[in-house]
Amino acid sequence: MSGLTAEQRELRTVVRGLLEKESPEATVRAVMATDTGFDPELLAGLAGMGLPGLAVPEEQGGAGAGWVEQGVVFEELGRALACVPYLSTVGLAIPALLAAGDRSAIDRWLPGLASGERTATVALPEQAARWTTGGEALTATGAGPEWEVTGVAAHVLDGATAHLLLVVAVTDGGPTLFAVDPAHPGVQRTATTTSDHTRRFAHLEFRGAPAVPVGTVGAAGGVVGLALAHGRVALACEQVGGAARVLELAVEHARTRVQFARPIGSFQAVKHRCADMLVAVETARSAAWAAVRAVGTEELHLVSAVAAAVCADAYTTCASGFVQIAGGLGYTWEHSAHLYVKRSRGSAVLFGTPHQHRRLVADLASIREGRS
Template sequence: MVEFEFTAEQRALREVARDVCTRWSPEAEVRRLMGTPEGFDRTVWRRLGADVGLLGLAVPEEHGGAGAGLVELALLAEETGRTLLGGPLLGTVALAVPALLAAGDDAVAAELLPGVLDGSTVLALAATDDRGTWAPAQPSVTTDGGTLTGGQAHVLDGAAADALLVLAAGEQGPALHLVDGGAPGLTREVQSGLDLTRRQARLRFDGVAARPVGSAGAAADAVATARRTAAVVLAAAAVGSAQRLLDSAVEHARTRLQFGRPIGSFQAIKHRCADMLVDVEHARSAAYHAAWAADEGTDDPALAADLATVVTTEAHLRVARGTVQVHGGTGFTWEHPTHLHYKRAVSDAALLGGRAAAAARLADAVLEPA
């Protein structure tokens, strides 16, 4: 397969995703959901799963999914990023589901995936420590074989999750454990963050009953696989957000008059918009290259995912700043939508270990052998 040549089915998928995201996630609804406890509408999430069938795009057919790939999931993510659609796409679909599948526990997968795919179950992957460090070598949650004790921070969709896959340290090393969202001894607290459209939580386990998922030896690889998948999804969503910002800036430059002329006719604005376009296209290339690398093996998937993280986070931030500048005074106001995407860009740069960690892995992979 040649990269960046979308099939007719993939183009149709993008149209469907754009249609539902535009209709179900207008700006007014995004702002309303920012003030709710969960930050998303479960009815809309169930419609995405049961009615439209978008939540199982990258899940194999033997597990009830569509059997597509990461490219298709990236197309969906780009459209959700464009409209800031609320929902656990990153926490459930891109993180928890790949970890569950990679763990190789078919019994637990058969139990959880039907609800996840129809949108009735929110599953979260809790793979941080009590400071929010991603995939720590020594997890701050421990297990005695049947219960969990300890704490974790900055767990994506951790407060809204109906079930959790928890990385915990045991006698045989780190392992994944399944915890019911309403289990006695489990305390969940929403953490305040810059991006109110994507929720994170602090979890505390006080003798919480848990069931092992897969083998202890598979946990590290399962979490690493989930992080790579989520990094590509996060990158694609950043492309959608950056494109929305660019479109907003260009439209404003065309219609805002100064000295009787559109401000887009001034060289400084022209150059800024041109630079923003280059950033968006560069980010899009990096994100979809990572998706194709994972699906088709056109490149090292881990290397491509880290490259996508570095490129898209930097581009997203530059485009967000540029959009604020093009809009002038209105770009700084709460009423204008630019700040919603700006906060998403800043938040994205710190997720899944952050841009710095991805850059360090790139350096180790590319510079050390050289």
């Protein structure tokens, strides 16, 4: 990305070097086959560099940098298909805690998350692309600091391994964000399988699990909406990194693969497909980094939804194009193409589909137009 400072470019170089050393494709495949599905050594390496707390204020245990730096990290993680619970912790949970503005919750949990010693996730409502106050599967009863959560949350990102669960539950006062200790007997976590083995999800069942409200009771709508907007930004950066990487691999293959005594990259159809992939990558990069720079502004919800739709389409387009350029090799388990195809498809629906994001863009644009 153009416009990065020398320090931010150096950050990119250092993070890429770490990932190339600690998380090459062979390691990614090995981690995919484990029960937990993430690499604790890689997570420790990222934490050792202070990366989880890059965008966390210094007084709360972070580096006090910003989302440009964090966007650089997410792009590199997406490029490497890194198997770490970074998106759930840094892209969702930390923004949710900060958005809630609950000083006691921030002091209690944020330092451990910012240091990388602990991980967390957010159990989002089923209609993740647009916040609603009806139909949630979790309820909470109680008063003051003592509450209990009951119900089911499906498809929770990194829900089987997180040290802290932030869940949205319906109370008499409205939807509320709660912190739940997953080690309590009232929480049952079941790992679920998707086609993308580089990410892990879980089915969570709460049976009167003790919960601590985070922020004001009934105010989860705005908090989760803001956390989800940050999550869309982080995921968009990941998608740009993945799309750019498959473009690199496709071009490399087109240059070296020879058919009819010529590199296949000399054939017009292959050249056109690579050109289309390049356009998709650069369009996605522009959208993603516009969203990064919108963090902290009133434009975040709108711009992050645009980035979510554009980057999802770009990544799936490029990953599919890589398979086509690789030919028969691209359909084999041993080839890297399928890893990116599956990651691109899973990411495209992680926080809502591109269609839902476009609907959200239309709604937000209409609201803004009505105010002007």
